[in-house]
Amino acid sequence: MSNEVKSRNGAFKVPDWLFEFHGHKCPYSVVGYRMGVVALRELGVERCYDHDLFVFSEMGVGHPQGCMQDGIQASTSATFGKGQMHKVYFGKVAATFYHPEKGAVRILFTNEFMDKLGTHEFFKFRKQGIEPSQVPAEAAQGVINMVLNATEEELFKIKRVPDFKFEPVPSSFNKAKCSVCGEYVFERYLRVKDGKLVCLQCSGHRDDEQTIYLPI
Ligand SMILES: [Zn+2]
Ligand SMILES: [Zn+2]
Numbered sequence: 001m002s003n004e005v006k007s008r009n010g011a012f013k014v015p016d017w018l019f020e021f022h023g024h025k026c027p028y029s030v031v032g033y034r035m036g037v038v039a040l041r042e043l044g045v046e047r048c049y050d051h052d053l054f055v056f057s058e059m060g061v062g063h064p065q066g067c068m069q070d071g072i073q074a075s076t077s078a079t080f081g082k083g084q085m086h087k088v089y090f091g092k093v094a095a096t097f098y099h100p101e102k103g104a105v106r107i108l109f110t111n112e113f114m115d116k117l118g119t120h121e122f123f124k125f126r127k128q129g130i131e132p133s134q135v136p137a138e139a140a141q142g143v144i145n146m147v148l149n150a151t152e153e154e155l156f157k158i159k160r161v162p163d164f165k166f167e168p169v170p171s172s173f174n175k176a177k178c179s180v181c182g183e184y185v186f187e188r189y190l191r192v193k194d195g196k197l198v199c200l201q202c203s204g205h206r207d208d209e210q211t212i213y214l215p216i
Helices: 017-022 027-043 064-076 111-118 121-127 137-149
Strands: 054-057 085-087 094-099 103-109 156-160 175-177 184-186 191-193 196-198
Touching (some): 017 027, 027 137, 064 085, 064 094
Parallel strands (some): 054 085
16 A cells, blocks of 8 residues: 555655546545545554445535545545445544444544645635636646645544444345335335335335334
């Protein structure tokens, strides 16, 4: 991992596929990538090949720093798709990384560096409503270089969370066909209506209704 991310002049380096995966070049995807690398090292684990590393991102909605989460997924493979990435909606540029055998570490992007980054012209374009892919390439590369050239101490506050507890939802292959639409539904999401198993949509489930998890 360390060979992959260090350039010869000592600055951090990220793979090009990070931006291909993320869709555009932006600083917070790089912040997230670096945050993930720090988390793996602090916990003493390799990237998440299967299901053993969980990320609790404190990102919310409606602020552009959410790009950080794609960076975290790229460097740790603790992906949303595998169920390893969770959002807790605190609206902070921070995440807690948890491994059942190694414990948890919270990493916060520092206020100081967020202020420093915010003065770059990249954000002048962004505040005018210009999307990252439309920002002039030099401006995007310039702000990314700020993140690549920063030290870990400038970027992050790292803190162990000794009492962090998390019980992953047990995984199950059990499924049944909905008696109304005929589509397969995994058992956690099956409901009973008029004595028959149905999917959430056919049960009349509303989005504001709480999902009750059935014992397995
Ligand atoms: Zn982005
Ligand atoms: Zn159905």
